Amino acid sequence: MxxxxxxxxxxxxxxxxxxxxxxxxxxxxxxxxxxxxxxxxxxxxxxxxxxxxxxxxxxxxxxxxxxxxxxxxxxxxxxxxxxxxxxxxxxxxxxxxxxxxxxxxxxxxxxxxxxxxxxxxxxxxxxxxxxxxxxxxxxxxxxxxxxxxxxxxxxxxxxxxxxxxxxxxxxxxxxxxxxxxxxxxxxxxxxxxxxxxxxxxxxxxxxxxxxxxxxxxxxxxxxxxxxxxxxxxxxxxxxxxxxxxxxxxxxxxxxxxxxxxxxxxxxxxxxxxxxxxxxxxxxxxxxxxxxxxxxxxxxxxxxxxxxxLPDRADPADPARPLYLDPAAKETPIVALGAASREALRLADVLEEMLLGVNAGLAKGDRRLLVEIRRREDILDKLNIAIKSYLTSLDPDELNETDQRRLNEILTFTMNIEQAGDVVDRNFLPHASKRLKRGLVFSHEEQNDLTAMIARLAVNLKTAASLFVTEDPRTARLLVDEKAVFRDAESKATASHFDRLRDSDLQTAQASSIHLDLLRDMKLINSYIVAAAAYPVLERTGALLPSRMT
Incomplete structure (x- = not known):
């Protein structure tokens, strides 16, 4: 016993x-x-x-x-x-x-x-x-x-x-x-x-x-x-x-x-x-x-x-590169095309993150927000894979046009990955804080957030298209979207101060988080614009050093 x-x-x-x-x-x-x-x-x-x-x-x-x-x-x-x-x-x-x-x-x-x-x-x-x-x-x-x-x-x-x-x-x-x-x-x-x-x-x-x-x-x-x-x-x-x-x-x-x-x-x-x-x-x-x-x-x-113990190649792993063929390195133009196709997957993952945040806020489901963090890891791994692939190309085999395209791919991947970091480090904690504290957005604020996230998703699709077409007109339209997010932030700031004067603490706290989320979206949009629009406008001479067109 x-x-x-x-x-x-x-x-x-x-x-x-x-x-x-x-x-x-x-x-x-x-x-x-x-x-x-x-x-x-x-x-x-x-x-x-x-x-x-x-x-x-x-x-x-x-x-x-x-x-x-x-x-x-x-x-x-x-x-x-x-x-x-x-x-x-x-x-x-x-x-x-x-x-x-x-x-x-x-x-x-x-x-x-x-x-x-x-x-x-x-x-x-x-x-x-x-x-x-x-x-x-x-x-x-x-x-x-x-x-x-x-x-x-x-x-x-x-x-x-x-x-x-x-x-x-x-x-x-x-x-x-x-x-x-x-x-x-x-x-x-x-x-x-x-x-x-x-x-x-x-x-x-x-x-x-x-x-x-x-x-x-x-x-x-x-x-x-x-x-x-x-x-x-x-x-x-x-x-x-x-x-x-x-x-x-x-x-x-x-x-x-x-x-x-x-x-x-x-x-x-x-x-x-x-x-x-x-x-x-x-x-x-x-x-x-x-x-x-x-x-x-x-x-x-x-x-x-x-x-x-070699790495296990899981065909279902979303972080596994699909287009980075090592054999293509012998022909730089083919390798750059493969890297471009892989870079577009970053935009797809970021879009999934944005739509997931929107669904998590609308349904009040913290599990959806946790799943989004896993998506950010996919962005990191794909970004590292693309960088390693491109930097392994022989620079002597790249002409001036090839080198420019290589830099554009790196710029695109870097900015999309940084946009994902903003979602993970800033946007998600603010969204989680709102759910954790049981704060409720007003009908106007919730609709505003939904509309702005939808606008971000559209801008991301535009950036992905621009990354392929390199059309200067599309680049200018994408840059103009920055003004939309500036106006939304200004409007939300004024509304927040009005609520503070009303001394409704819970409403003011919800309004503060709403304002933080809009600022996060403004930063995400800035990275999306920088990912695709700035390189095109800079090449055409339409981009000033102040990043104004």
């Missing part, structure tokens, strides 16, 4: 750890949203900075498993390249050893405070980012509580006669030690708890130092298995690259360490006679050695992982 209860406790604490990890990951993604890609891109462009970031995050989270799962999720979502993701994993491996070094201080005492702070932010602050950061604090607190209970549960077995007899039987086989510790760590989801248990066993003399070091090696394998098994869901094997790379590195390191475990054990015990400290030091030195050897080799290792 006691065994069954303990197994239920173990499963519950593991579930709590996984749920805390999930809350931290989703909270970070929701809090930073589309900015996360830029933040990680600038912070983790250098593998050594990525290594330090992984070490620091793990030291905070107290779980290399949690860091591994989040890193795998970010890499699978395109927020992080493979080389920095592998560097983060190496840093996480070292970071978790620091926890073992300092866990004599009961840092889990802050867990209730983290949950309390997170709950206050989650429940009482209406700002979206603070709300999501509250989710992160709650997740961190739950993770610390789960790890503390896991440690307490496993520490209760350290003096078990059955366990002592079992470990005594396998102490002579380092390979069995490795397998046993790997299985325990995989089941517990915490190398920290297992290594602390090993330290206790070594201190009490239940296992000799060399067997304790072999158990530590097994714990390092076990903690690398969890992100591989529980990483991003889906059929794309490429999502498993960071976790697989981390596991391969651990396996190679363990294989080498096993071969020299006897001399290593004698050396460490001569330096540090305290058995518990010797186990902790071996754990840290092992991961530092793997990091020092691996960091310079991450680029070729990443190439190997790309070959082992």
């Amino acid at each position: 006691t065994l069954a209860i303990n197994l239920i406790d173990l499963a519950g604490f593991i579930a709590l750890l996984l749920w805390g990890t999930h809350m931290v990951q989703t909270g970070i993604q929701r809090a930073f949203g589309s900015k996360l890609r830029a933040i990680l891109g600038s912070a983790l462009r250098n593998r050594f900075r990525a290594f330090l970031a992984g070490m620091g995050v793990t030291a905070v989270l107290q779980s290399s498993t949690a860091t591994g799962l989040m890193t795998a999720g970010f890499a699978a979502g395109g927020f992080m390249g493979l080389v920095p993701a592998l560097a983060v994993m190496l840093g996480a491996n070292v970071g978790t050893t620091l926890i073992v070094q300092v866990l004599s201080f009961d840092v889990t005492l802050v867990a209730p405070a983290l949950v309390l702070i997170g709950m206050l932010m989650f429940r009482r602050d209406s700002r979206t980012q603070a709300h999501d950061l509250g989710r992160v604090f709650i997740g961190l607190g739950l993770m610390l509580l789960a790890l503390r209970h896991l440690l307490d549960l496993m520490t209760g077995y350290e003096s078990s006669p059955t366990l002592a007899a079992l470990l005594g039987l396998i102490s002579s086989s380092w390979l069995l030690d490795v397998c046993l510790a790997a299985a325990l760590t995989w089941a517990a989801h915490s190398s920290v708890a297992i290594v602390l248990l090993i330290m206790s066993l070594a201190t009490k003399g239940i296992v000799p130092p060399d067997a304790a070091f072999a158990l530590v090696l097994g714990a390092n394998i076990g903690t690398a298995i969890n992100p591989l098994i529980e990483g991003p869901a889906g059929d794309d094997p490429a999502a498993k690259r960071p976790a697989l790379g981390n596991l391969i590195g651990r396996l190679v390191g363990v294989a080498l360490a096993i071969g020299f475990l006897g001399p290593i054990s004698q050396f460490i015990m001569a330096i540090e006679p305290n058995k518990a400290r010797a186990v902790a030091d071996f754990h840290t030195l092992f991961n530092l050695a793997i990091a020092v050897v691996s960091l310079p080799l991450l680029t070729p290792f990443a190439s190997l992982l790309h070959r082992l």
Whole structure:
């Protein structure tokens, strides 16, 4: 009966750890949203900075498993390249050893405070980012509580006669030690708890130092298995690259360490006679050695992982380029035509986003707004694919006309993608705020928004047509549309001030969001005009430096 209860406790604490990890990951993604890609891109462009970031995050989270799962999720979502993701994993491996070094201080005492702070932010602050950061604090607190209970549960077995007899039987086989510790760590989801248990066993003399070091090696394998098994869901094997790379590195390191475990054990015990400290030091030195050897080799290792787990070509993936034929690069005019056809798909995706926003506002359905964010990811991926394709063309094979068309395609894709960013970063948060607060637009305001979004969609179709025809008359008509949005913004501003004078707070708040949405649409329209009209007018000499015609 006691065994069954303990197994239920173990499963519950593991579930709590996984749920805390999930809350931290989703909270970070929701809090930073589309900015996360830029933040990680600038912070983790250098593998050594990525290594330090992984070490620091793990030291905070107290779980290399949690860091591994989040890193795998970010890499699978395109927020992080493979080389920095592998560097983060190496840093996480070292970071978790620091926890073992300092866990004599009961840092889990802050867990209730983290949950309390997170709950206050989650429940009482209406700002979206603070709300999501509250989710992160709650997740961190739950993770610390789960790890503390896991440690307490496993520490209760350290003096078990059955366990002592079992470990005594396998102490002579380092390979069995490795397998046993790997299985325990995989089941517990915490190398920290297992290594602390090993330290206790070594201190009490239940296992000799060399067997304790072999158990530590097994714990390092076990903690690398969890992100591989529980990483991003889906059929794309490429999502498993960071976790697989981390596991391969651990396996190679363990294989080498096993071969020299006897001399290593004698050396460490001569330096540090305290058995518990010797186990902790071996754990840290092992991961530092793997990091020092691996960091310079991450680029070729990443190439190997790309070959082992190639990108899955999903014909139904809307972000997959359809017209960028590599064979067409030999003939620049054909390649430019293919890139132009691909660029028109960006306009189609942006139109879907605009119509989706209109439907979401009209129906008050937040799920439609969430779906639009996925469309923005399609814009980003297609834009990157087109840029990579065009910049890979041999410039010596391009004449002056070809180079001009190449620049026009890049201008079109860049502006359409930036218009999508405005929808994602500005328009959607304003629309979500209106739905979240239960604010109701007046009949006139709702009709105004619907009409302006419809006008944006028409302008987008015009821009796509202009991108193909390059007709100066159509370009002037498209530029004239900027005045329509300026007038609509001026009218909405005057109406907003009238409502403020009426002192109707809720109506004024709805009016303020209505004004923000119109300003967002004005900016989106500016990008649409710049995407297709400006290049045509500039070529004909009809565009002044002030962007006036």
